[in-house]
Amino acid sequence: MESHYYLSSSPIPYRIVCRLPYSTVNQFKFGLNLLNGIFDEKNKFGLLIYKNEDKSLTISRNLCRHAGGNFVRDIEEGPEIVRCTSHGWKLNTKTLEYIRPKMCLKQKQLTIEEQNDGGLFILEPILYEPWLINPQLKQDLQPNEMTITYLNHASIEIQAGNEKLIIDPWLIGPCFGRGWWLFHKNESDIFNRIANADAIFISKSFPDHFNLPTLREIAKMNRNIQIYIPQFIIDHFKDQFEQLGFTNVRKIPFGIWQKLKNDEECLSRFLILPDHKLSNVDSVILFEYKGHQILNLVDCLNPNGEYLPYSIDVLLTNFTSNTSAYPSCFIEQFDQEKILEICQKKDEDFIKKIIKYIQLSNPSVWIPFANYFIEAGPDDEQIRQINWKNNPQSVGQILQNRFPLLKTWYPFPDGKYDLGTKIGDQPSKPIDDYLKKSWNFQPYISQLDQSLEFEPLKTIEGIKEYFQWTKFNNYDLILHIIETNNDFSIILREYFLDFLGPNPTLSESCPVSRPLLRIRCRASVLRDIFIRGYSWINLYNGFSGRYFAQPNIYHSKFWNHFKYNLPLDPPQWIGFTQQIPPNVVQALVKWEDQSSITLTMALNSICLD
Numbered sequence: 001m002e003s004h005y006y007l008s009s010s011p012i013p014y015r016i017v018c019r020l021p022y023s024t025v026n027q028f029k030f031g032l033n034l035l036n037g038i039f040d041e042k043n044k045f046g047l048l049i050y051k052n053e054d055k056s057l058t059i060s061r062n063l064c065r066h067a068g069g070n071f072v073r074d075i076e077e078g079p080e081i082v083r084c085t086s087h088g089w090k091l092n093t094k095t096l097e098y099i100r101p102k103m104c105l106k107q108k109q110l111t112i113e114e115q116n117d118g119g120l121f122i123l124e125p126i127l128y129e130p131w132l133i134n135p136q137l138k139q140d141l142q143p144n145e146m147t148i149t150y151l152n153h154a155s156i157e158i159q160a161g162n163e164k165l166i167i168d169p170w171l172i173g174p175c176f177g178r179g180w181w182l183f184h185k186n187e188s189d190i191f192n193r194i195a196n197a198d199a200i201f202i203s204k205s206f207p208d209h210f211n212l213p214t215l216r217e218i219a220k221m222n223r224n225i226q227i228y229i230p231q232f233i234i235d236h237f238k239d240q241f242e243q244l245g246f247t248n249v250r251k252i253p254f255g256i257w258q259k260l261k262n263d264e265e266c267l268s269r270f271l272i273l274p275d276h277k278l279s280n281v282d283s284v285i286l287f288e289y290k291g292h293q294i295l296n297l298v299d300c301l302n303p304n305g306e307y308l309p310y311s312i313d314v315l316l317t318n319f320t321s322n323t324s325a326y327p328s329c330f331i332e333q334f335d336q337e338k339i340l341e342i343c344q345k346k347d348e349d350f351i352k353k354i355i356k357y358i359q360l361s362n363p364s365v366w367i368p369f370a371n372y373f374i375e376a377g378p379d380d381e382q383i384r385q386i387n388w389k390n391n392p393q394s395v396g397q398i399l400q401n402r403f404p405l406l407k408t409w410y411p412f413p414d415g416k417y418d419l420g421t422k423i424g425d426q427p428s429k430p431i432d433d434y435l436k437k438s439w440n441f442q443p444y445i446s447q448l449d450q451s452l453e454f455e456p457l458k459t460i461e462g463i464k465e466y467f468q469w470t471k472f473n474n475y476d477l478i479l480h481i482i483e484t485n486n487d488f489s490i491i492l493r494e495y496f497l498d499f500l501g502p503n504p505t506l507s508e509s510c511p512v513s514r515p516l517l518r519i520r521c522r523a524s525v526l527r528d529i530f531i532r533g534y535s536w537i538n539l540y541n542g543f544s545g546r547y548f549a550q551p552n553i554y555h556s557k558f559w560n561h562f563k564y565n566l567p568l569d570p571p572q573w574i575g576f577t578q579q580i581p582p583n584v585v586q587a588l589v590k591w592e593d594q595s596s597i598t599l600t601m602a603l604n605s606i607c608l609d
Helices: 191-197 213-219 240-244 336-361 382-388 392-402 442-453 460-470 523-532 556-564 572-580 582-589 596-602
Strands: 013-022 031-039 043-051 057-061 071-073 080-082 091-092 099-100 103-108 112-116 120-125 145-151 155-160 163-167 198-202 226-230 249-252 269-274 283-289 291-295 314-317 364-370 416-418 476-486 489-500 506-508 514-523 545-550
Touching: 013 031, 013 043, 031 071, 057 120, 091 120, 145 191, 155 283, 191 213, 213 240, 314 336, 336 382, 336 392, 364 392, 442 523, 460 489, 460 506, 476 523, 514 523
Parallel strands: 163 198, 198 226, 226 249, 291 314, 314 364, 476 514
Antiparallel strands: 013 120, 031 043, 043 057, 071 080, 080 091, 091 099, 099 103, 112 120, 145 155, 145 416, 155 163, 269 283, 283 291, 476 489, 489 506, 514 545
């Protein structure tokens, strides 16, 4: 039996393709390198290694996905292009996209683990198909026996027999600071519906899935409801469910069938699969009842390494990739015509990803969801206009042209798809009547504005305290922060951070000839993030910054750290407590859009009078 290799921070099983000593790694030239060798005296390997400008490596096997032929350099196309010696297929080794013929599938990228001596383990995910364990025999379904009901955004109810599972409820307020607002109205009985379900599954810790205001209301109604969460190695949830009042929280390991209820007669089960791109952030859920399967990819970037169950009943995916700052918030980097071009290209590529998932899973029906939000906030009209997104009906038409037997169903609040009849509800009123027309902005925005009165962050010492807490260092980047009012028209403060040394340093000017990332951002959102120790995903996905990079590159090491790898415990502002007016602390703790939990931890020495 093949032995598995595990990274310390990932649940994904790997095999070791080879080990590259530092002497070999140090000799790689910028651009394309071809390498052949033998590992463990028996396993031959061939690698395509592209060394990028930032010295990172993009590595794949030297095997064509068509018929397993080997690649050689192609002098006709360009220095990063290789050609298969068997049938002439051509691959861009920098992007891992096939350029001849053009196709949806990409070359699979290998994983790199750096060793203490500078050498590299090159790893490949092992084919991981846990759904094949203890398979269920497919049985006929009666009408209304197994259904999917759309609630809002990424929230659905799966009903199977007498059992009901709720997934990722977001029903209140904005997400990502003040950037996302619900696109659809809630049905009047929605909280009772959720509170009376058998269980709730939360797929990830982002606020449009792990929505604290929504969960707080549910806890008031039924604190004993079963909560299921993935057993991530890095626990971004920590004990927040318990602090919300829930008493029945269970972490579920990846790849193991879990009954929905601890009952011998329960026929509903589910298993959780990892995302290979963000293995401690995202997860996939596969739900099964009487052999009928619903695969919810949520918004994973690389679900289970693209090993998916085949011939499923329902596939749920999102339908657009334009859900974050890039490119719509790079208006100081690109003009609006270029932003539109990038948006459309991103979404064209995203349709190719959906096509690939359909090829891999062969569903009977595709349901688009999880992108039903709108940039409705005050001062975000420009973003709302230029952040072009795919229309789900347009995507569905493309898919049906490609897959004539594929059915599609477009969800609406309280609409239901019946797996027994294979028929989805149709709206009983004009679609426009399901859409939200107004939002209660002021309570949320005014509470964010209270962060401007947080005395520690009015000082340079407070800024230093925060960036020391982040533990980000030894990276060649100057970060230029420009804090503004909410409509970006007035600069409140600006400063520069240099991350090159062991500790970040602040200055009032920018060193010349250094990589620069400038962020012009709403001070209220940024300081709220600083106070609570939140992920910068709230800034980046929340459209509360305007970005410029020189040179024009994505600083993946910086962004991955500030989005996904900040310390789990928030900054401790104990040394600054005498500077914080009690009324400011009270206002911040009452902030209903975000959690008061992490703020309470951060201010745990303050007495609230």
